[in-house]
Amino acid sequence: MNLKDCHNFSDFKKLAKKKLPSPIFHYIDGGADDEITLNRNTSSFNDVDLVPNVLRGVEDVDLSTTIFGKKIDLPFYCASTALQRLFHYDGERAVGKAAQKFNTMFGVSALSTVSVEEIASLIDTPKMFQFYFHKDRGLNDAVLERVKAAKFDVMALTVDTITGGNRERDLRTGFTSPPKLTLSSLFSFASKPMWGINYLTKGKFELPHLQDHVSEGTNIATSIGDYFSTMLDQSMNWKDAEKLCSQWGGHFALKGIMSVEDAKRAVDIGCSGIMVSNHGGRQLDGSRSPFDQLAAIVDAVGDKMDVICEGGIQRGTHILKALSIGAKACSGGRLYLYALAGAGQAGVERALSQYRAEIERDMKLMGCNKISDLNRNNLRYRKI
Amino acid sequence: MKLKDCHNFEDFRKLAKKKLPSPIFHYIDGGADDEVTLNRNTSSFNDYDLVPSVLNDVSNIDMSTTVLGEKIDFPLFPAATAMHRLYHHEGERASAKAAEKMGTIFGTSTMGTVSIEEIAKVNKGPKLFQLYIHKDRGLTDNLLERCKKAGFSSMCLTVDTVVAGNRERDRRTGFTTPPKLTLGSLLSFALHPGWTINNLIHEKFKLANIVHMTQKGTSIDKSVIDYINEQFDPAMNWKDAEYCVKKWNGPFALKGVMSVEDAKKAIDIGCTAIMISNHGGRQLDGSRAPFDQLAEIVDAVGDKIEVILDGGVRRGTHVLKALCIGAKACSFGKGYLFALAAGGQKGVEKILENMKTEINRDMKLMGCKNLGELNRSKLIHRK
Ligand SMILES: Cc1cc2nc3c(=O)[nH]c(=O)nc-3n(C[C@H](O)[C@H](O)[C@H](O)COP(=O)(O)O)c2cc1C
Numbered sequence: 001m002n003l004k005d006c007h008n009f010s011d012f013k014k015l016a017k018k019k020l021p022s023p024i025f026h027y028i029d030g031g032a033d034d035e036i037t038l039n040r041n042t043s044s045f046n047d048v049d050l051v052p053n054v055l056r057g058v059e060d061v062d063l064s065t066t067i068f069g070k071k072i073d074l075p076f077y078c079a080s081t082a083l084q085r086l087f088h089y090d091g092e093r094a095v096g097k098a099a100q101k102f103n104t105m106f107g108v109s110a111l112s113t114v115s116v117e118e119i120a121s122l123i124d125t126p127k128m129f130q131f132y133f134h135k136d137r138g139l140n141d142a143v144l145e146r147v148k149a150a151k152f153d154v155m156a157l158t159v160d161t162i163t164g165g166n167r168e169r170d171l172r173t174g175f176t177s178p179p180k181l182t183l184s185s186l187f188s189f190a191s192k193p194m195w196g197i198n199y200l201t202k203g204k205f206e207l208p209h210l211q212d213h214v215s216e217g218t219n220i221a222t223s224i225g226d227y228f229s230t231m232l233d234q235s236m237n238w239k240d241a242e243k244l245c246s247q248w249g250g251h252f253a254l255k256g257i258m259s260v261e262d263a264k265r266a267v268d269i270g271c272s273g274i275m276v277s278n279h280g281g282r283q284l285d286g287s288r289s290p291f292d293q294l295a296a297i298v299d300a301v302g303d304k305m306d307v308i309c310e311g312g313i314q315r316g317t318h319i320l321k322a323l324s325i326g327a328k329a330c331s332g333g334r335l336y337l338y339a340l341a342g343a344g345q346a347g348v349e350r351a352l353s354q355y356r357a358e359i360e361r362d363m364k365l366m367g368c369n370k371i372s373d374l375n376r377n378n379l380r381y382r383k384i
Numbered sequence: 385m386k387l388k389d390c391h392n393f394e395d396f397r398k399l400a401k402k403k404l405p406s407p408i409f410h411y412i413d414g415g416a417d418d419e420v421t422l423n424r425n426t427s428s429f430n431d432y433d434l435v436p437s438v439l440n441d442v443s444n445i446d447m448s449t450t451v452l453g454e455k456i457d458f459p460l461f462p463a464a465t466a467m468h469r470l471y472h473h474e475g476e477r478a479s480a481k482a483a484e485k486m487g488t489i490f491g492t493s494t495m496g497t498v499s500i501e502e503i504a505k506v507n508k509g510p511k512l513f514q515l516y517i518h519k520d521r522g523l524t525d526n527l528l529e530r531c532k533k534a535g536f537s538s539m540c541l542t543v544d545t546v547v548a549g550n551r552e553r554d555r556r557t558g559f560t561t562p563p564k565l566t567l568g569s570l571l572s573f574a575l576h577p578g579w580t581i582n583n584l585i586h587e588k589f590k591l592a593n594i595v596h597m598t599q600k601g602t603s604i605d606k607s608v609i610d611y612i613n614e615q616f617d618p619a620m621n622w623k624d625a626e627y628c629v630k631k632w633n634g635p636f637a638l639k640g641v642m643s644v645e646d647a648k649k650a651i652d653i654g655c656t657a658i659m660i661s662n663h664g665g666r667q668l669d670g671s672r673a674p675f676d677q678l679a680e681i682v683d684a685v686g687d688k689i690e691v692i693l694d695g696g697v698r699r700g701t702h703v704l705k706a707l708c709i710g711a712k713a714c715s716f717g718k719g720y721l722f723a724l725a726a727g728g729q730k731g732v733e734k735i736l737e738n739m740k741t742e743i744n745r746d747m748k749l750m751g752c753k754n755l756g757e758l759n760r761s762k763l764i765h766r767k
């Protein structure tokens with residue numbers, strides 16, 4: 001299987017599976033506990049059907065939208081995800097450049113493996129930094145200042161990882177600390193020699209935003225779950241978020257809001273948007289899917305802030321459905337991560353261009369010329 | 385497996401699969417994206433149950449109805465579909481003769497492989513022509529005039545295909561242009577020598593209705609996807625549709641209407657009928673199934689325009705359920721196409737006969753003597 005055989009999400013996933021040592025593939029692919037939420041994130045889209053309008057004259061379609069004060073050419077963007085150089089040696093460089101090519105937002109994780117300074121020097125399109133609130137306040141301040149200096153457009157505080165989710169695949173494959181090299185994981189690393197060679201030869205693996213502050217930053221000999229549980233501040237509360245928001249002084253979002261009550265508080269503390277998200281099903285299994293919860297959130301705060309629907313997106317029509325309910329845009333992780341793992345920047349570009357083509361085709365088939373033409377009239381919930 | 389072993393949709397499908405090179409089979413069988421809508425089109429019928437009445441003397445059943453100005457013997461007809469000669473060397477001749485023999489309307493596509501004039505020669509019954517509006521508007525006038533002259537009884541304009549759907553099976557099998565002869569597809573053509581020989585020894589494959597108008601019509605070494613995207617006009621709007629209605633000046637349907645708003649507009653521009661359809665799940669995946677949407681449309685416009693349900697019909701009971709909700713008739717595509725591939729004219733006759741028999745039996749079991757007796761009191765939504 002090659003990049004040119006990849007026509008959809010599951011093709012990219014297959015390619016990634018082929019290329020990656022299995023602990024790494026399963027780190028991306030897996031979710032918490034029984035993965036009920038992970039699966040529901042996608043299947044929830046199928047309980048709602050689109051109702052097209054016809055004969056609208058759709059030769060030109062405008063897919064642009066404005067989020068956090070920035071106009072982007074696509075109604076979705078690359079969600080911030082950790083450790084991208086584990087997936088492909090170019091890591092965030094590849095994803096950032098691909099996002100720039102399509103003029104969409106690029107989300108950079110606190111656990112990124114390329115520095116904010118380098119990313120800022122590589123791309124001049126909209127950038128979002130995803131913040132983790134550490135116990136070490138000195139670290140928090142330093143990161144914030146660096147991101148400010150690098151002129152990122154948006155700061156997003158992730159609020160759904162107060163402790164690590166129970167990712168059982170990682171326990172089994174040995175994606176833990178210290179790397180539990182089971183017989184089968186050893187075999188998997190050995191059977192994907194290209195990954196190993198690239199990993200060893202294309203620059204040292206680092207977590208540039210953390211490494212000056214903590215020994216955990218220097219290598220991945222700590223699991224992500226342990227990182228969340230030991231380094232992040234579990235006492236984080238609304239005051240901290242509010243303080244951070246004003247310290248940042250620009251567009252600020254909370255990532256991982258699910259309740260209407262919290263969405264309203266996000267407005268109160270001065271956020272310009274929220275990501276309705278359950279972290280791609282990787283944290284609290286059995287929690288509601290973003291798409292299922294979207295209407296309630298949009299009804300409560302949709303006129304006061306940008307609501308982003310994040311998680312489970314595998315098709316252009318999924319994005320259209322979320323936009324019809326009132327999301328300002330969508331974002332996703334796996335929708336570009338498998339492509340990154342499969343073929344680096346070229347892979348991410350192919351994935352983004354396929355989503356763009358799908359959205360454009362689907363807009364035409366819906367009889368819509370611009371994103372704001374989509375509304376709830378276009379949707380019907382299946383009776384159950 | 386033989387034609388006489390085909391008792392239902394699935395049997396015809398199996399036999400077609402056996403007979404056709406796989407790229408062609410999957411072109412018929414496949415849908416857009418993840419085929420969610422394709423599957424829902426049929427499964428939607430199963431969310432509703434029929435409630436029969438008994439002891440009603442059902443010795444004589446009248447299944448006839450009038451659609452698009454024509455009386456037909458039973459409330460189902462073959463939808464217009466492209467390129468029948470790909471599925472069987474006799475192509476539209478076979479399906480047209482079968483429809484006439486079974487006493488129903490025959491629909492033929494702009495993308496047909498037997499010409500309007502020739503179809504009129506072999507089928508004296510009610511005929512519907514399905515129009516696609518090309519960027520070349522001269523072609524529209526030409527087709528309308530030829531159909532009038534050839535005696536077609538009704539016209540339908542397909543409005544759900546301004547751009548081609550994402551049919552991923554076609555990408556994989558190489559049903560594209562130039563024919564991507566993968567090892568798999570080559571092998572498949574070689575393994576179906578009957579189809580391949582027939583295709584070679586009979587007249588050259590062409591899009592017979594448009595061959596004289598466009599270069600593209602002369603061969604199929606253009607994928608349908610590319611053809612649609614290059615030739616069909618995405619600027620098509622209500623004015624264009626109205627123009628066609630006026631010019632045709634006879635029974636006219638819009639095919640692919642799904643919203644109430646559009647259904648009302650169809651009345652305003654003078655249409656006789658709308659076909660509630662998502663093109664058999666081949667266009668916008670994630671779009672609503674015709675049967676799911678039917679009640680809403682019937683409630684809004686059922687007394688002002690004929691509502692035809694198109695898509696997902698596999699069984700007589702599916703037709704009955706649609707009629708209970710208020711559809712005037714149903715049409716189907718894949719069912720008769722598999723039958724055509726399986727057995728030419730005989731195949732299409734057999735599936736129409738099967739469906740007619742099913743509808744007849746089901747009417748009796750429902751205790752209904754004519755289609756007017758089917759109504760919503762006979763249908764319950766399963767909670
Ligand atoms: C491999 C992986 C790593 C992730 N890392 C982070 C992270 O560092 N910070 C964060 O806020 N979210 C992270 N996420 C969550 C994503 O930002 C996003 O919420 C999620 O991927 C959306 O679900 P989707 O993958 O179904 O699109 C990660 C997700 C994945 C799959």
Ligand SMILES: Cc1cc2nc3c(=O)[nH]c(=O)nc-3n(C[C@H](O)[C@H](O)[C@H](O)COP(=O)(O)O)c2cc1C
Nearest residue numbers: 412463464465466493542663664695696716717718
């Ligand atoms: C192979 C194939 C070709 C088709 N070609 C056309 C066409 O040329 N014009 C059109 O309006 N619809 C076309 N359709 C759609 C059918 O008219 C009809 O809407 C659909 O098949 C109904 O769904 P069903 O197959 O589930 O019965 C085609 C369908 C199939 C399966």
